[in-house]
Amino acid sequence: MSPDVPxxxxxxxxxxxxxxxxxxxxGPRLRLGYCAPPYIYVNQIILFLMPWVWGGIGTLLYQLSILKDYxxxxxxxxxxxxxAIVIQFTSLYARNKSVTVERILTTDILAEEDEHEFTSCAGAETIxxxxxxxxxxxxxxxxxxxxxxxxGLGTWYLLPNRITLLYGSMGxxxxxxxxxxxxxxxxxxxLIVNTATETATFQTQDAYEITPLMRPLYIFFFVSVDLAHRxxxxxxxxxxxxxxxxxxFIFLPFLWALGTLPPPDALVLWAMEQILEFGLGGSSMSTHLxxxxxxxxxxxxAITSYFIPSTVGVVLFMTGLGFLLSLNLSNMDFVFKHSVTRHRAGAKSKALPSGSEKHFTWKEYLFYIIILVLALLETGLIHHFAGFSQISKSNSQAIVGYGLMILLxxxxILREIQSVYILGIFRNPFYPKDVQTVSVFLEKQKMLMxxxxxxxxxxxxxxxxxxxxxxxxxxxxxxxxxxSISIGFTRAFRMVWQHTENALLETVIVSALHIISSTDLWWNRSLDTGIRLLLVGIMRDRLIQFISKLQFAVTVLLASWTEKKRRKTTTVLCILNTILSPFVLVFIVFSTLLSSPLLPLFTLPVFFVGFPRPIQSWPGTVGTAACMCADTVYYYQMVPRLTIALQTAMAAGSLxxxxxxxxxxxxxxxxxxxIMILEHGYTYCCINIK
Structure with a gap:
């Protein structure tokens, strides 16, 4: 961005x-783009302060010991x-009474959109x-x-005597x-007068009027904690x-305005996704449904496993359901839902047909049935004989743990060999440098395959x-x-299939900690293996996110400094980021803990924490927002071949x-x-191609 452009x-x-x-x-519109009568502003101020008036009356009666707090x-x-009832029915009456008036079209579109005509203080147009x-x-x-x-609850929450008991300070x-x-x-x-346009927007259209509930719901949360304390x-x-x-509580308006707090629908979906992924061992899903x-x-x-009386039955149930839920039952192999979104004004939105989707065959049916039967046999036999074996189960588990370390x-090593750069730094000698020498290229490609x-x-x-x-x-x-055992091991047996690489890393870490640490340690004494795996999984995910967001922040900072056109305008920001680096790290850590986006303001090194949202952070199903344009035919021809190449690369570990x-x-x-990965499971990966 040029420094001359504001x-x-x-x-x-x-x-x-x-x-x-x-x-x-x-919601109050105290600044309009045109001249409005004074009563417009006065009415808005009265409506804004009305709750305080009723709450003030109740508070005064309580302070005078006339009424109890409840x-x-x-x-x-x-x-x-x-x-509120009077306000709503007044609005309904005004809408029914108003008459549609045809106005002469003007060339000023913005004025046509913004200006309103008011006839009286209580007129229909005013209301x-x-x-x-x-x-x-x-x-x-x-x-x-x-x-x-x-x-009512807010009045109870803000009673002066109650606040004084909490802090002991009149000021x-x-x-x-x-x-x-x-x-x-x-x-x-x-909630009841006029809903503001929220900064934190998740749905493009508020069809069910969920947005007005956002701020009251957060107020209810704060009040509920106070009621619990009472x-x-x-x-x-x-x-x-x-x-x-x-x-x-007094900073909530700024958190709402900055878009840090999520809307109710995004919060619910985000919470379900986090619980599904870290508490139940699943994966984020490609659609909200x-x-x-x-x-x-x-x-x-997880709930059913708690009520199964037999230990063998519990283990078999967890193993079987963990395997079945990790499969994509709609399409049993790699599922690629793709869309092309090259936009052209006036083009009709239309999703491309997904010709690369592959439905399961009888061979895949047979493969998954065999895997399921073998998994159930292994689990049942090992668990059954482990209970009667004279050999220490901990020693046997330690031996398997060593094997898992070697396997990891x-x-x-095999994954790094597939990548272009080893550790992201060194050029991989096994990877083909170019395609000019066809024989050498094909030979190395076969070896990598x-x-x-x-x-x-x-x-x-x-x-x-x-x-x-x-x-x-x-x-x-x-x-x-x-x-804890039902939750921890339900997740563990699910992760084995859903995220095999992550599960292998977590299992190796838990096994290594158990081997090198003392048995009297709180980690080994108070927590079972399932909960340990759950905690390690959360720490692994948050650590990866922290490193990624830290790299992103450093990249934005360096890019702002190295680009000559922006250096004059960003020098002060870069210096402030360096001086205030502990606070920047706090923002990054907070964003990591919430698993929410780290947003640079105007692509400048000024960072805000976005509101938590599910990974599929757009409304509707994949492809519904696709637009047809002149370049669509090229992408249409490219995507099927690209999906095959991606399938091979993902299976080999090249990505x-x-x-x-x-x-x-x-x-x-x-x-x-x-390309964005939406969902991942056993032998399948659902992605979005735009």
Whole structure:
């Protein structure tokens, strides 16, 4: 970006000055692009402060010892409920009363979009502007009831005596009371008056009016912690959490405006994906419907395993379901859902037909049935005879652990041989340098293909059975199982098939720690193997994310400095990033812990933490947003051959570790292709090609 070009031109500055205060305050439009009557602003301020008025009345009655705290909450909530109903039905009446007026078309499109004509303080156009209303009657009632609950519980949450008991400071109480009520007014306004355009947007269209629920739901979360502390007063950790959340409560408007907190739908999908991946051993899904179905089935598997009385039955159940759930039952081999999104104005959106999708055959049926039977036989026999064997199970498990270490090293070497650069630094001598010498190229390609086949056999056949043997020998499965055993081992037996390479690394780490550490260590004494694998899996994923985001931040910083056109404008930012590097690291760590994006502002080294979202972070199924254009025919011809090449490369390990959420860019002359891994399982990988 040239230093002569401003980040925000005049139009964008005006738009920002109008939109950002509206987003921070939850919807009031206090700055318009045209001259509006004063009562427009006065009415918005009155509607904004209405919850504070009712809450203030209740608070005053409580402070004068006229009402108890719960009666105070009920009074404020009831008054707010009546107010919300009046507001909603006033909006409904104005919409029914208003008459459509045809206006003369003007050439100023922006003015046509922004300007409104107001005739009186209580006119229909004024009410429609101030209170757009709800689409559905059910939401009208539900949001009104919710507004009453928010006001009532918020009044209870911000009672001065309660805040003083938490902090013991009158000055702090006054600050938290004033700014806390501003936060409550913001949440109420966005719920029942006019919803602001949220920075954190997950769906392109809010068909079911979920956006107004975002801010009240976060208020409910803060209030719920306070209510838990009220009724469970003997928990110091809960009291400290309540104190921290009371302070954080007044900063909620800025977190909403910066887009750090996710919308409700994105939060639910993200939570399901995290639990499915780390708690149940699954993978992120290519569609939201698949994610929901897989989450329900996987959670049901873990719950069912807890109620099976037989230890052998539990192990067989975990092994069988873990294998079956790791398969792509719709398409049993590599599934490639692709789309071309080269955009041209006026083109109709249409997804390309997926000619590369391959449905399973009877040979694949037979292969998976044989693998399932062998896995069940191995698990059942090892677990059964391990209970009667005179040989120490820990020694047998340690021997298998040593074998897994050797297997991990071999697989790592074979994977590095397949890559262009070893460790990402040194040129691989086994990899063909060019295609000019055809005979040499074909010879090296055949050698790499043989190495890839060997690695594939070790990864898909040898490694899972070796890890099943390691898990079946664990002493935790011989006794009565608990909730931790059901969750931990359900995940472990699923990971063996779903993410074999990751599971192998985690198993080797757990085995090595068990061998080198003392048996009296808390890690070995209090945690079973399944929970250890779960914790190691979370740490492995977060460590990979931290390294990736740290590399990204350093790359943005260096690119801003090395590019001559941007050096003048980014020198100060680079110096500030260097001086404030601990705070930048805090942002990176926070983004890593939440598994959320790290966003550079205007591609500058100014980083924000995006809101957590599922890996498939766009609405609809893959390919629905594809556009047809003049270049579509080239991509249409390219994608089938590309999918075959990708299938071979992924099977051989040439693309490295396949992690859902990974992105690849392919380029040939002026053709660009963006590849993203959406889902990964046993012998299949679902990707999106654009």
């Amino acid at each position: 980040l925000l031109n005049d139009y964008k500055q005006d738009f920002f000055l109008k939109r950002f205060p509206q987003t921070v305050l939850g 009666y105070t909450a009920a009074l404020s909530g009831g008054l707010m409920l009546l107010t 429609k502007f101030l209170i757009p209303g709800k689409k559905y009657i059910a939401n009208t009632v539900f949001h009104s009831v919710l507004a009453g609950l928010v006001c 702090g109480t006054a600050l938290l009371f004033v700014f806390g009520w501003i936060t409550l007014c913001i949440g109420e306004y966005s 009724f469970m007063v003997d928990i110091p950790a809960l009291e400290q959490t309540n104190q921290i959340l009371h302070i954080l 698949r994610l929901l179905i897989m989450f329900i089935i996987s959670a049901g598997t 090293i071999i697989l790592w 043989k190495i890839g086949i060997s690695r594939r056999i070790l990864l898909t056949l040898v490694s899972p059975f070796a890890m099943i043997a390691f898990l079946s020998l664990d002493s935790s499965l011989q006794g009565l199982h608990s909730v 490295g570790l396949l992690l859902p959420g990974s992105h690849y860019l392919g380029r040939f002359q002026d053709r660009l292709i963006w």
